[in-house]
Amino acid sequence: MRLVYLPLVLLAAACAATPPACPPGLASATRLEGYFGRNANGAEVVTDAAWTRFLDEVVTPAFPDGLTVLDAAGQWRGRTGTVARERSKLLVVAIPGTDAAQAHARLAPVIAAYRSRFGQESVMVTTAPACLGF
Numbered sequence: 001m002r003l004v005y006l007p008l009v010l011l012a013a014a015c016a017a018t019p020p021a022c023p024p025g026l027a028s029a030t031r032l033e034g035y036f037g038r039n040a041n042g043a044e045v046v047t048d049a050a051w052t053r054f055l056d057e058v059v060t061p062a063f064p065d066g067l068t069v070l071d072a073a074g075q076w077r078g079r080t081g082t083v084a085r086e087r088s089k090l091l092v093v094a095i096p097g098t099d100a101a102q103a104h105a106r107l108a109p110v111i112a113a114y115r116s117r118f119g120q121e122s123v124m125v126t127t128a129p130a131c132l133g134f
Helices: 002-017 048-062 100-118
Strands: 027-037 068-077 083-096 124-132
Touching: 027 068, 027 100, 048 100, 083 100, 083 124, 100 124
Parallel strands: none
Antiparallel strands: 027 083, 027 124, 068 083
16 A cells, blocks of 8 residues: 555655746746835834835845835734834745745845844745746
8 A cells, every 4th residue: 555655645746846837928937025124123224215225236136137126014023022013115026947945045145134234133035936927
């Protein structure tokens, strides 16, 4: 019986690692999202001008092929256990030919720079497989 289930397990593992098939004209990609809060110690420290400088100096050089930034309203519970609400920026990037680990590796230096420059505790990140076309 063990031999009967082994091929099924291997097939399931292969399917989980395979990105979804994209329709003709679209390429496999990873959609990467970074959620950048703008407050530190209860006050907004990332002004619109400061975000624009960060975008120009750090984000755009990291993703020169294009990106989208949206204004967002964030809420999260920090180390102290207090729920914080703040204006946020949502960075969305689609990176062709990458998996989640590769996409996250591209964003990691941006996150490190943001945390250092603005005294941020964290930046939330999500990734998802996507199909990309222009």
